[in-house]
Amino acid sequence: MPTKELFANLLALGLIEKDEEKWILTKEGEKAGGDYKESPQYGKYIVWPEDLNLNPPNTTENKPSPNLLTATAIGQAFELSANKINFILSELGWLNKGLKGWIVTEQGKKQGGIQAEDRKSGIPYVRWPDLIIESKSLIETIGQVKGTDDTQPAQAVDNGTDSETEPVGFRDKFEAKHRSADGHFVRSKAEMLIDNWLYMAEIVHAYERKLPIEEDVYSAFYIPTGKVYIEYWGYENDQKYIARKAKKIEIYKKYGFNLIELQDKEVQNIDDILPRLLLKYGVQAY
Incomplete structure (x- = not known):
């Protein structure tokens, strides 16, 4: 996993936060086993236990979910393109469109969204817990977009x-x-x-x-x-x-x-x- 994606995951999980230009542990990060070490060359930095769980603890239904889906995978479940799915997630308030790619919002983080970026291009995108496809709000909105919603x-x-x-x-x-x-x-x-x-x-x-x-x-x-x-x-x-x-x-x-x-x-x-x-x-x- 690229370093930027790792830090994005730790941030989304609430284990770290930014204090000016430095990353610091939150209380949740300390509970997860995070600790500080000093380096003569790099100064203070954070270390983690080998068995640290980077999966989101909650999904849309507050159930653990080990699998993360991209917009492409979600689109396949609903027979829609990844681009259409991202715009739907944006309309729901879970994403913001960046200059390039997509940025998870605070509401998106509550749905279990984790910020990531493409390893080659660096373009940001968001991964979602697999139970996102069971979200009532998402299903209703997709139904409205496709003209199949009876709500x-x-x-x-x-x-x-x-x-x-x-x-x-x-x-x-x-x-x-x-x-x-x-x-x-x-x-x-x-x-x-x-x-x-x-x-x-x-x-x-x-x-x-x-x-x-x-x-x-x-x-x-x-x-x-x-x-x-x-x-x-x-x-x-x-x-x-x-x-x-x-x-x-x-x-x-x-x-x-x-x-x-x-x-x-x-x-x-x-x-x-x-x-x-x-x-x-x-x-x-x-």
């Missing part, structure tokens, strides 16, 4: 609605009847203004995109470029709504998703506020 968004969590306790009540009460400039039908005038703004700013976005998690939770808007979700919060005088909103925000925090929250006052000044908020996630408007 209906009626069981979604929208604006704080929990599918387990109120699967269709919110959607029955607030029908998506406001048509945006790009053809999306949304559920309120405020959402229509947000959708129109994104469309006019030429920012690719999805409406009511399911979060890439096991729970049936849907965002108001999703921008794949910055892996950022946008939620519009209304009905602040409704206690049930406030409780559902708090629960949904907790889900965003639990998984570490990028979230922009908008209320009526932000929507009224959307031209000034939203570009600044998007820029924090690398999304440039205009």
Whole structure:
């Protein structure tokens, strides 16, 4: 294994971290048997036990998995090209496209993704635990891309609605009847203004995109470029709504998703506020 790939694996496993220009052991690295040694020529460096396990301890279902798959192998399982698989993984928020190759994101690391690079070209790519092909989020997204997905968004969590306790009540009460400039039908005038703004700013976005998690939770808007979700919060005088909103925000925090929250006052000044908020996630408007 090339040295760079080894360090990428150790970093992805949380065994080391960078302190300025030096690698240092984390607490997990010390538990795994990592230790320091001194060299008169090279200074302090890290040594590891011979039986160090470099396989990710968890996969998408928290089960050990000794096998790692490339995008090519995943594509073979779903009859798609490696390039298409990488773009799907990027849309899910698990990859970022580099100048060349692909870089695993923090969300990707939580799925067991390990950064690697081609030995000859040095182009980065990501390897995945074999159980990634059983990921509900991946299977659903591939189904949507191939046009074979039968999932209906009626069981979604929208604006704080929990599918387990109120699967269709919110959607029955607030029908998506406001048509945006790009053809999306949304559920309120405020959402229509947000959708129109994104469309006019030429920012690719999805409406009511399911979060890439096991729970049936849907965002108001999703921008794949910055892996950022946008939620519009209304009905602040409704206690049930406030409780559902708090629960949904907790889900965003639990998984570490990028979230922009908008209320009526932000929507009224959307031209000034939203570009600044998007820029924090690398999304440039205009």
